[in-house]
Amino acid sequence: MMLFVLVSIIGLLISQGKIIQHMEIYTWREYWFLKFPFEILCGWIIAAFAVNVNILVVFLNASAECQVIFAIILLVGLYAVGVAKSCIKQATHIIPLVMAWATVSTEQNEMIYLYFEV
Numbered sequence: 769m770m771l772f773v774l775v776s777i778i779g780l781l782i783s784q785g786k787i788i789q790h791m792e793i794y795t796w797r798e799y800w801f802l803k804f805p806f807e808i809l810c811g812w813i814i815a816a817f818a819v820n821v822n823i824l825v826v827f828l829n830a831s832a833e834c835q836v837i838f839a840i841i842l843l844v845g846l847y848a849v850g851v852a853k854s855c856i857k858q859a860t861h862i863i864p865l866v867m868a869w870a871t872v873s874t875e876q877n878e879m880i881y882l883y884f885e886v
Contacts, residue, residue, distance in 0.1 A: 770820055771817065777809055777810045777813055781803075784806070788803075803860075807862035807863055810863055811863040811864075812866055814846065815867055815871075818842040818845070818846055821838065821842060822835070822839055825838045843871070846867050849863070849864075850867045851864070
């Protein structure tokens with residue numbers, strides 16, 4: 769289900785990018801109200817999709833090594849998407865920032881959990 773939402777949001781952002789390329793004037797107001805919310809949403813859906821894939825791997829009782837391999841592959845994939853998004857023409861860096869925020873926040877929550885578990 770989340771994959772369909774992700775594909776839809778990415779399609780929406782691609783369509784917006786094509787429309788913006790043909791516009792002569794592009795104001796910050798248009799960006800903040802028409803594009804920014806969808807970029808934030810896309811970043812969070814990408815991060816949530818990665819978490820859901822990891823949860824599925826754990827649910828399927830995969831070995832610890834397999835879980836680590838999937839986590840590393842998904843983190844590399846997240847960073848690859850962030851770098852690719854940053855390198856395109858008219859990049860806004862919102863999606864990579866959301867992914868970085870999700871990664872750091874997940875790591876900090878793990879550290880807090882490990883600290884209080886002892």
